[in-house]
Amino acid sequence: MLHNDVFEELMNEEELNKTVSDIAARINADYEGKELVIVGILKGSVIFLADLLRKITVDGCQLDFLQASSYHSGSVSSGNVKIVKDVTCNVKERDVLVVEDILDTGNTLSFVKEHLLSKGASSVKICTLFDKPGRRKKPVTADYTGKVIEDLFIVGYGLDYSERYRNLPYVGVLKSEIYS
Ligand code: 5GP
Ligand code: MG
Numbered sequence: 001m002l003h004n005d006v007f008e009e010l011m012n013e014e015e016l017n018k019t020v021s022d023i024a025a026r027i028n029a030d031y032e033g034k035e036l037v038i039v040g041i042l043k044g045s046v047i048f049l050a051d052l053l054r055k056i057t058v059d060g061c062q063l064d065f066l067q068a069s070s071y072h073s074g075s076v077s078s079g080n081v082k083i084v085k086d087v088t089c090n091v092k093e094r095d096v097l098v099v100e101d102i103l104d105t106g107n108t109l110s111f112v113k114e115h116l117l118s119k120g121a122s123s124v125k126i127c128t129l130f131d132k133p134g135r136r137k138k139p140v141t142a143d144y145t146g147k148v149i150e151d152l153f154i155v156g157y158g159l160d161y162s163e164r165y166r167n168l169p170y171v172g173v174l175k176s177e178i179y180s
Contacts, residue, residue: 010149027058062094091120094122126142155174
């Protein structure tokens with residue numbers, strides 16, 4: 001059953017599971033034999049990342065987290081990105097895969113990518129569950145994308161609106177009256 005504030009279901013549990021498996025298969029093929037460090041962007045990526053990680057078979061892969069802030073609250077992004085919590089793993093000469101819930105303006109991921117490259121990562125690729133290319137302000141592209149979507153505000157499966165709805169087991173479109 002849908003949460004009252006959700007207008008429409010965008011991806012159910014079965015579709016999420018299939019999408020995550022498809023992404024994991026591509027990552028496993030691309031990173032076999034490499035020194036992979038997976039960096040989840042807090043907090044939105046945690047559910048996706050937890051499911052994805054259990055399907056990753058790259059031997060010796062490491063897990064770390066980074067938290068950036070550009071969204072103060074509400075549904076509008078500011079271009080001003082700050083690192084709230086940095087990675088603690090050594091990323092120098094490692095292949096880093098950044099895992100994000102949704103790529104929107106690109107402000108966050110362009111900043112994070114530059115930041116990790118400046119720490120000496122050999123490569124930095126981006127894996128995002130959702131992508132809204134129509135809203136891009138920075139020239140960032142994802143290397144692994146679950147689903148490309150229109151300009152909608154979505155919640156659930158880790159994605160929040162003002163810290164709510166992360167616990168929903170599906171992804172749904174939030175009713176516009178909730179955030180407007
Ligand atoms: P960007 O820096 O690309 O504009 O924003 C990325 C962040 O904005 C995402 O990590 C996510 O936290 C938030 N965001 C962008 N679009 C949505 C959306 O449709 N739903 C939710 N819940 N968060 C979004
Ligand atoms: Mg986020």
